[in-house]
Amino acid sequence: MIQVNGYAAKQAKTPLTPYSFERREPRAHDIVIDIKYSGICHSDIHQVNNEWGTSTFPMVPGHEIVGFVSQIGSEVTRFKVGDRAAVGNFVDSCRKCNSCRNGLEQYCLEGATWTYNGFERENGKTTPTQGGYCDKIVVDENYLFNIPENLPLHGAAPLLCAGITVYSPLIHWKAGPGKKVGIIGLGGLGNMGVKLGHALGAEITVLSHSLKKQEEAKRMGADNFYDTSDTTTFKKLKGYFDLLINTVSVDIDLNRHFKLLAPDGVMVIVGLPEKPLSLGAFSLVSFRRSLAGSAIGGIRETQEMLDFCSKHNITSDTELIPIQKVNEAYERVLKSDVRYRFVIDMESLK
Numbered sequence: 001m002i003q004v005n006g007y008a009a010k011q012a013k014t015p016l017t018p019y020s021f022e023r024r025e026p027r028a029h030d031i032v033i034d035i036k037y038s039g040i041c042h043s044d045i046h047q048v049n050n051e052w053g054t055s056t057f058p059m060v061p062g063h064e065i066v067g068f069v070s071q072i073g074s075e076v077t078r079f080k081v082g083d084r085a086a087v088g089n090f091v092d093s094c095r096k097c098n099s100c101r102n103g104l105e106q107y108c109l110e111g112a113t114w115t116y117n118g119f120e121r122e123n124g125k126t127t128p129t130q131g132g133y134c135d136k137i138v139v140d141e142n143y144l145f146n147i148p149e150n151l152p153l154h155g156a157a158p159l160l161c162a163g164i165t166v167y168s169p170l171i172h173w174k175a176g177p178g179k180k181v182g183i184i185g186l187g188g189l190g191n192m193g194v195k196l197g198h199a200l201g202a203e204i205t206v207l208s209h210s211l212k213k214q215e216e217a218k219r220m221g222a223d224n225f226y227d228t229s230d231t232t233t234f235k236k237l238k239g240y241f242d243l244l245i246n247t248v249s250v251d252i253d254l255n256r257h258f259k260l261l262a263p264d265g266v267m268v269i270v271g272l273p274e275k276p277l278s279l280g281a282f283s284l285v286s287f288r289r290s291l292a293g294s295a296i297g298g299i300r301e302t303q304e305m306l307d308f309c310s311k312h313n314i315t316s317d318t319e320l321i322p323i324q325k326v327n328e329a330y331e332r333v334l335k336s337d338v339r340y341r342f343v344i345d346m347e348s349l350k
């Protein structure tokens with residue numbers, strides 16, 4: 001077995017503390033990655049706090065993982081020792097269902113194997129998976145990504161979740177020239193939404209719950225910025241957007257935001273608040289608007305997004321922290337005080 005050192009939540013709603021555990025020896029198609037950086041996604045915080053009711057402990061969070069290949073299994077063909085490699089939200093799936101066959105492994109009908117807070121597909125699903133807040137991970141080569149050489153590794157880590165989670169709906173709902181796209185919430189996902197949407201050629205408006213991030217949003221490529229705590233915003237932008245991507249991690253007034261959609265406009269929910277959403281039928285029926293949801297992206301689309309980022313030189317704004325500051329970082333994410341993704345430097349584990 002491979003010895004691993006990291007940080008874990010031992011039970012719900014408790015601070016993360018040092019934790020050592022074992023991972024499997026590489027099988028024929030496995031790769032061992034020495035982790036350099038791991039991003040902190042708000043989903044990590046929801047799960048450590050068991051807000052979705054699905055958490056198991058001890059939990060090593062982290063699904064924005066980048067590093068270098070340190071060992072390969074006997075039949076590996078896609079990577080060699082020393083290569084950059086990255087892991088996102090899932091490390092396996094059934095590989096047989098329609099979703100898997102169509103490159104939509106995140107929607108695997110048997111359920112994808114989540115990078116952490118999941119179970120390995122072998123052993124009668126009793127071995128829990130553990131994520132990236134640690135020094136090593138072992139993953140099948142078919143569930144790994146290449147990080148293009150021109151992207152700095154720490155800035156690329158958040159692409160593995162925040163990046164793909166907004167790229168996929170931007171592509172699916174055809175964001176591009178002539179499309180008015182609103183990004184609700186300028187956090188980890190939001191900063192990627194602005195940069196990717198802008199690079200795709202859409203007109204990008206940020207809807208933030210204060211004016212504090214206005215200058216930074218413009219620097220990222222936003223065309224417009226509005227404060228949703230100002231009621232005049234909802235009058236000025238009534239019926240304006242073709243596409244709204246809601247990245248907010250808490251419950252917001254959806255009915256009010258829905259009125260910002262043009263006829264046939266679509267609101268895509270990517271934020272996953274603890275509480276159920278509430279939407280009146282009139283909001284949907286009026287102007288034939290739609291409500292949709294989207295989860296991360298499949299293997300092929302994630303690599304496509306990384307290559308798109310390479311071409312347009314896009315990475316996340318990051319604040320690098322040692323792992324000893326992870327609990328402080330969680331507090332700051334909860335206060336919307338993150339510019340715009342905390343990334344853990346794994347050197348700090350040594």
Ligand code: NAP
Pocket residue numbers: 040041042043044046161162165184185186187188189190207208209210213247248249250252269270271272273294295296333334336338340
């Ligand atoms: P984040 O960095 O905390 O960003 C969330 C943003 O929401 C904040 O920066 C803030 O932006 C806004 N917000 C926070 N509290 C608010 C409030 N009380 N009222 C109005 N706006 C508020 O989180 P993230 O990592 O981007 O993740 C966002 C959500 O997406 C989380 O729920 C996460 O679990 C979910 N997620 C889903 C997927 C998926 O596949 N669908 C993937 C990753 C994450 P402003 O300050 O600009 O208002």
Ligand code: ZN
Pocket residue numbers: 041042043044063161162
């Ligand atoms: Zn995430």
